[in-house]
Amino acid sequence: MSARRVILFHGTGATPEACWYPWISERLRARGYLVEVPHHPGINVEPIAEFLPGLLAAHAFDDETILIGHSGGAALLLAVLEHLDVVVPQAILVAGYATPPNDEDEPVLQETYDWHRIRSHVQDLWFLNSVTDMFGCDADHGRAMFDRLGGTLVIRDDDHFVDDTLPLLDRIIPDPA
Template identity: 65%
Template sequence: MVGRRAIIFHGTGGNPDVCWYRWLAERLEARGYAVEVPHYPGINVEPIATFLPEVLNGHSFDEDTVLVGHSGGAALLLALLERVDATVAQAVLVAGYCTRPNAKEEPVLQPDYDWAAIRSHVRDIYFINSRQDPYGCDDRQGRAMFERLGGTQIVRDDGHFGDYDQPYERFELLDRLIP
């Protein structure tokens, strides 16, 4: 028995040391989680079809796994949940999106999703988005995923929940959502 595990995926152009990722990892470790905060520079750079196998092979997933993704890392979770060979305990998509949120290319997105497969691979799913997100990863994107997958949608007014010009050292809401 491995026990509770959490994997926190950073966003496009990010790394494990920006915003709240390490803070959340420490909070979860204090509660007994084994936490991974991998660095994937290829998130939203490499096409998802070639990038996803690296992620699937780089981690193990089971009924005690919690997945957290921010921005491009949240979009990555959709493809991951579609193809993972387990049902994970929880997924939290922060500033996530399922369609192009702006005019930029989004290699992390698939042309379409098997929403039923995604739903069958996660017991509890949350979508946390802002009304005003500078990249378009807003509450409408969260709503589009919520309408297809159910779960819980949380709408805030907190920008992108951390970015190069938006310090976001702590994320108390996330800490409370993960048991």
């Protein structure tokens, strides 16, 4: 059995040093996780059909891998989960969306999703969305994904979840076994 790992995919135009990513990485490492926060500048820039194969090849996914995505990185997780050949224990989509949240181009989105396949590749699925999201990745988007996939939907009043800390996320992720 491999060690419990977390892979965190940042949002559009972000870096691994943005918002709460360093904070949660430090917290999870202190709890015994191996944490990866790769820099993928192509998230939501390159079309998903071109971007996804390279991303899948660049990372190892197994039954000990927890996935976290924020904003464009959360939208990316839908495609990742659909194309995995393993079941991950947990995926958390923070400020995620499956349809365009605003008038901007969204190359991270697929035209269609196999919702059953996505759900079959994750045991514990969480959506964290806000009623006051400045980019439109709001509670309605969280509800739309929840309605298709089930899991747990948490609605907050936390704008786009860009603070330096996100204590709720630390509480959602269980201690490694």
